[in-house]
Amino acid sequence: MAELGEDVPGYRTIRMTALEAPVAVLADVEAWQARDGYPDLVSGGGPVFGVAREQETGGWKLRRLFCNDTPQGARESMSATFRRLAQAAEREGRSADHDECMAAAVRLDWEKVDEMTVLGARYRVVRAERFIRTGPDGPEPPRPSDPDPAGLGEGTEAPDPSKDLVIDPVTPTGMSEGILKAELLALVRAEGTVPADVRDDSRVATRTYPGGVLLPATFMTAERTAGRWAPFSATDSTSPQAAREVLAVHLRVMAPIMHRLGPKERAVYTRAADRFEEERGSDLEVAGRHWRIVRVERLVRFGPDGPETPRPSDHDPELPILEHDRILREAGELSDEDEDAPIELNEAQEEMLRAFQYEQERRQQRRKRSS
Structure with missing residues (x-):
């Protein structure tokens, strides 16, 4: 599926191909089947931000921790990257490289800068929009093909599938992912659902960053209250098990203190948390409350100069x-x-x-x- 025309730039194309790896084929089939049970696409909350490095061979490689809920968090990650590069240069006796990296890091301590060129490579704060599939049953839970390798108590230590991922809109995808990408790229915030500046920025982005790449899914916790589902966890997790453990810690640690639970109530919450982690389910009901681990899609828009940077309307309250x-x-x-x-x-x-x-x-x- 691609735009027609002879001189369509690569970032505006959506290339689909037949997948060969069995795991990839299964994931593509499940993605298509998800459209039946969860046909609607809704916002997954605010965007997330990370850092990417432009590759000489094409595309942009993501740095670790693509999970910041504000651009400033990603800028601080970029500063930390430059400090690590400075340390490596110092160990290897490259004093000029050390000084260049440290100068870039110190500048980020004082200024809000979303792109810098250091040691000949471009680094950029990159924006990803979040979406959730939903249907009559509520938001979509994790799929069987979603990687979930972590053992009991090891969810937060599982490798992040986005780390070192090279994102490039010309990279072919499966049919289901390609169709989803086309759907997400066409979405614009509905009038009246968000502030006017947020809606205006979303409309501008469809023109300035018309291409896109889907990142590996993340997972959040949602709670059903008064017949409606709402986000419960503050941040997304990189695997279903990590999301389960975030909820389990809340039930064992936070909830008893916040709600001043007695010994019997605490025991109920603790048993539910233990069972939830061990059985690796998606839904948990305890003490009249209902939680679900929810699958979150993330889209990075692309334009002629690379991936989208933070928008003027993005929440960015922190100072360097x-x-x-x-x-x-x-x-x-x-x-x-x-x-x-x-x-x-x-x-x-x-x-x-x-x-x-x-x-x-x-x-x-x-x-x-x-x-």
């Missing part, structure tokens, strides 16, 4: 770390004495800290028993 520090000092709200002073916790914070420490020890013991 040193600029924020400067403002606090000038306002008299921060001093060197404040930085050296020990952190004092109130009673609720101390209870939460003890609960997390106990949870960490408990998970380590479970992993030892299961290994």
Whole structure:
């Protein structure tokens, strides 16, 4: 499926091919079948941001942690990348390269910069829009073909399938992914559903970044309340098991403290969390509440100069770390004495800290028993 015409640029094409790997074929079939049970596409919440490096051979390679909910989080990841490059250059005796990398990192500590060229390579903060399939039964849960390799208690340690992925709109895909990509690229925020500037930016993006690439799916937790599903987890996880463990930790640690549960209620939540992790399901009902692990599609738009950067309307409240520090000092709200002073916790914070420490020890013991 591609646009017609003799001089259509590669970033505006959608190339589909017959898949050969059995796993890829199965995933494409499941993607097509999902259209029956979950025919509608809705926003998965705000966009996420990561860092990509332009490749000499074509495409852009994603750096680790493509999960920031604001552009500033991705800028800080880019700064950390430059510091690691500086350390490597220093070990190898490349002083000029070290200085260039450190200068770029320090600039990001002071300024909001979304693209930089360092050591001859372009690095860019990249934006991905999130979507969820939904139907009469609610949002789509993980599919059988979605990678879920982590063992009990190891969900957060599973490899991120987006890390080091080279994204390029000219790369062929299966039929189902190609059709989904075409559908997502045509979507524009409906009038009245979002602020006017958000809608305007989404309309502009269809012209300035008309191509796109789908990233590996991520997974979030949603809760059904009063007949409606709403996001429950603050961030997405890279595997279904990691999402289950996020919910399980909430049930064992956060919920008992937040809702001041008694011993019997805590035991109910703990048993449900243990069962949910071990059985690796998608839905959990406990104490009259219903949660589901939900599959999230992510689309990176492409234009003639590469992947889409943050939009003017994107939520971007944080300042660069040193600029924020400067403002606090000038306002008299921060001093060197404040930085050296020990952190004092109130009673609720101390209870939460003890609960997390106990949870960490408990998970380590479970992993030892299961290994």
